Amino acid sequence: MSLRELYQEIVMDHYSDPRNFGKLEDADYHVHVNNPSCGDAIDLEVIVNSGKIEQVKFDGHGCVLSQASASMMTEIIQGKDLAEVQEIADSFRSFITGKGEVKIDLEDLEIFEGVKQFPLRVKCACLSWSALREILKKMQE
Amino acid sequence: MIDSTKIREDFPILHQKINGNPFVYFDNASTSQKPKVVVEAITDYYYRYNANVHRGLYKISAMATEAYDNARKKVADFIGAAPQEVIFTSGTTASINLVANSWGQENLKENDIVVLSEMEHHSNIVPWHLLQKRLGFKIHFLQVDEDGSLQLDDLAEKCKGAKLVSITHVSNTLGTVNPVEEIVKTAHANGAKVLIDGAQAVPHMAIDVKKIGCDFYAFSGHKMCGPTGVGILWGREQLLESMPPFLGGGSMIDEVHLDYSTYAQLPNKFEAGTMNIAQAIGLGVAVDYLQEIGLDNITAHEQQLTEVALEKLKSLDVQIIGNAQNRVGVISFAMNRIHPHDISTILDHEGVAIRAGHHCTQLLMRKFAVPATTRASFYFYNTIEEIDQFVKGLQKVKEMFRRVS
Missing domain, CATH: 3.40.640.10 (Type I PLP-dependent aspartate aminotransferase-like (Major domain))
Incomplete structure (x- = not known):
């Protein structure tokens, strides 16, 4: 895994042009997470309709990995129901930690494979995912 | 004056390659390296x-x-x-x-x-x-x-x-x-x-x-x-x-x-x-x-490194955070739309260890409206050649981020 692969085209594309970036009016759920070791922060908001993620947006600041990962995450969960989102979140965690089963096709997110070789950066790629887990918890309450 | 070549012999850690490049340690504000005698x-x-x-x-x-x-x-x-x-x-x-x-x-x-x-x-x-x-x-x-x-x-x-x-x-x-x-x-x-x-x-x-x-x-x-x-x-x-x-x-x-x-x-x-x-x-x-090295010699050497580094950084269009008249060789900076974590990972690849983050000074990060900065900090065993390697690394960062910044 070279640096070029870590900072490959698709990652840089999501960084320079993040999808679903910004704020939602009338969000049903809103979570703010930060990485206290570096000060990066992400806000994640969703609107749920008939048990599905109708709209999702993220806001905040961070490095290429945290922003690209957040951007791709919003794309993959859009329109999915609670159980599906849970499965995606679990699979991404299994994928990035190398522990547990990856049950679904993570599509573009698989490019984060290489992050495992930069252990200090795994946290960056997981920041938005910890926000998603918080939201899932709230949805289940 | 400081004889860098002689002094660096006292620090075995400095004589290694990181990712195929000479190791440059610019995170001295975090912790210094230790000479053999210690x-x-x-x-x-x-x-x-x-x-x-x-x-x-x-x-x-x-x-x-x-x-x-x-x-x-x-x-x-x-x-x-x-x-x-x-x-x-x-x-x-x-x-x-x-x-x-x-x-x-x-x-x-x-x-x-x-x-x-x-x-x-x-x-x-x-x-x-x-x-x-x-x-x-x-x-x-x-x-x-x-x-x-x-x-x-x-x-x-x-x-x-x-x-x-x-x-x-x-x-x-x-x-x-x-x-x-x-x-x-x-x-x-x-x-x-x-x-x-x-x-x-x-x-x-x-x-x-x-x-x-x-x-x-x-x-x-x-x-x-x-x-x-x-x-x-x-x-x-x-x-x-x-x-x-x-x-x-x-x-x-x-x-x-x-x-x-x-x-x-x-x-x-x-x-x-x-x-x-x-x-x-x-x-x-x-x-x-x-x-034995002399604190005044240490101060003078680091002042020289700081002046050279600040001068060379000018050509890279970085924002230096902290420009006080009376200063030491701790240089924090921001690069347009490039996060310090990414700068740090790319510099590490070039063998250069710097710090990215809030440096345990969140009040300052808020004051200067940045989430984090990149920080290079020198000690008496650092050299001008190392600053050149650091600057070269930053040029690579810019090149890699050409399309976003």
Whole structure:
């Protein structure tokens, strides 16, 4: 895994042009997470309709990995129901930690494979995912 | 003048390749590297005379005690103090917590005022927040100007009625050197005691605590070629005498009865339990080592590195955060739309170790409206060639981010 692969085209594309970036009016759920070791922060908001993620947006600041990962995450969960989102979140965690089963096709997110070789950066790629887990918890309450 | 080639022979860690490139260590504000003599002194203690101090009535305990006490004398001489005023702690953080929990707990009351500044490291903010919760005093903050210097126009006003002013000597993020003597004068004129956080100053410039005139001075061993786990609290003898112990336990007592204890003389009163003996001995050797090179030579060499680095950075269109007139070789910067984490990963690939993050100064990050900065910080063993390698690395960063920035 070279640096070029870590900072490959698709990652840089999501960084320079993040999808679903910004704020939602009338969000049903809103979570703010930060990485206290570096000060990066992400806000994640969703609107749920008939048990599905109708709209999702993220806001905040961070490095290429945290922003690209957040951007791709919003794309993959859009329109999915609670159980599906849970499965995606679990699979991404299994994928990035190398522990547990990856049950679904993570599509573009698989490019984060290489992050495992930069252990200090795994946290960056997981920041938005910890926000998603918080939201899932709230949805289940 | 500093003979870099000769000095670098003392640091085996510097002679390695990282990702195929010569290793450049520019994270000295975080911790310094250790010369062989320091590592060897620690090994020698463990191999030849590892024993507790001030206790065993046998040969190697006497040797350990002598080496430990000697280290204290060396540190005392190094900062112009008397040995009984030099307390071994685990580091600057522990030193400040000691003052807060002993002097602070005893002397601060509701509605009293403690003055800090926006450029303090979290270790000179959080201990006061913790104590504030218990005692209910007020904290006033000196502000930081746009160029990274401390705003001193309202110093006298902020010191009015203050019991303590606790300020950093050198900013670990901005590199600013604060006019501590002036601050001490104003604080004393208003009846406040002064604690100076010298963690970023002692490794880089000659320090005389009596000349500064403060009441407490705290610093760490590991940023000045010593091992981790040892630091110093210097305090005025009378003041330390008047303070209650912070930690209770072995070594810090005079007599222990069923219902009360009496305490040992200085400095033992503040050194409870088995101390960091090997580390203290290592710090003593680090002090010898620095003095042999000469603190003035160290300051001059680092000033030269700083000037060269600032000049070369100009060509890269980076935003330097902290441009105070009086500064040291700690350079924080931001690059347009490029996150410090990414800069750090790419530089690491080029063999250059720098720091990315908030540097435990979140107040400053908010002030300068950045989530984090990239920070390069120098020590006397760094060279101009290393700055070139660093700048070359930054050019790679820019090239990689061409389409986004």
